[in-house]
Amino acid sequence: MIKTATSALSERANGWAAVAAVAAQLPGSLARDYWTTSVLESAPGHYASGVAHGMFGARLPAAARGPGDEMTVRSERRPVGLSRRSLAAAFPEATGRLVLFLHGLVETERCWFRGDDDFGGRLAADLGTTPVYVRYNSGRHVSENGADLVALLSRLVAAWPVPVTEIVLIGHSMGGLVARSASYQAEEQGVPWLPSVTRLVCLGTPHSGAPLERRVAHLVRLAGRSSLTRPLTRLLAARSDGIRDLAHGYVHSAQWAPGHEAGWRPAPGSGTGIRRLFVSATLSRTEGSAWGHLFGDLLVTPVRAGDLTDEADIVWLGGLNHFGLLHDAAVYTTLRDWLRTAG
Incomplete structure (x- = not known):
């Protein structure tokens, strides 16, 4: 099961790299069109877009936003x-x-x-x-x-x-x-x-x-009390409004x-x-x-x-x-x- 999952992730990563490489060779306006119509709508783009929007929501940088907004x-x-x-x-x-x-x-x-x-x-x-x-x-x-x-x-x-x-x-x-x-x-x-x-x-x-999100929220409160764990707090605090x-x-x-x-x-x-x-x-x-x-x-x-x-x-x-x-x-x-x- 682990081998199968690893193989699937590898295929998605290779697919993503291929379409991104094509986009990099195109001039500005064509690259933007290719990015929204081909890259983000490809299978790897679907996964990347869903995860990025779900994890960060409105906190996602404007340059990284796409049709999923x-x-x-x-x-x-x-x-x-x-x-x-x-x-x-x-x-x-x-x-x-x-x-x-x-x-x-x-x-x-x-x-x-x-x-x-x-x-x-x-x-x-x-x-x-x-x-x-x-x-x-x-x-x-x-x-x-x-x-x-x-x-x-x-x-x-x-x-x-x-x-x-x-x-x-x-x-x-x-x-x-x-x-x-x-x-x-x-x-x-x-x-x-x-x-x-x-x-x-x-x-x-x-x-x-x-329950998982409640545990994360509790961890953020605890981690914020120590200077050693504040970087982790900032990372977790960036999670989206939807997750909260x-x-x-x-x-x-x-x-x-x-x-x-x-x-x-x-x-x-x-x-x-x-x-x-x-x-x-x-x-x-x-x-x-x-x-x-x-x-x-x-x-x-x-x-x-x-x-x-x-x-x-x-x-x-x-x-x-x-x-x-x-x-x-x-x-x-x-x-x-x-x-x-x-x-």
């Missing part, structure tokens, strides 16, 4: 304009039943794909839905990306080639928090398309926060904005009409085991009903890691069958 709809690994003409060209078989996929931290929409196979394509075949993949800067505050998702959906629904009858939001990890944030903000704004959002699915989402939000699962600006006590909670009845499915996994195949509770899926611990303020259907799956939730057959079967049930 703005939330975009993606098709065939390219951004799609939100005009009726562009959407009709990108989605020639568009239906009124949309399923939006939101990736997690340090990822892009490509994380959903394994070759040509993905949950969106399977749902299209099984349920007659249209998959829509969204890329966003995972280093920004979750609530900022939630606000952008509300704005993006407003434009998307207005320009979609056929009338939109149903919207399902599916988020992996941080993507689930972004989807929840958007649903709360859409309700606050009273957007007209909100009744079309019937389902929300969260896969491996740290609703009550990620994961410590407690923040989904609203009132939870992190200066002057607030991080006490915001969804209002009673918030998200009325939106059914929720929260799927979590553990490496352990035994539900409720001590090891499963301690290590979870390596990054997120299992969802517990008492952790949540939302009413949701909760499903646990054993023998999976955090990223296995993106492709596993049991996850897809759970998702498909849940979407088939009456609301």
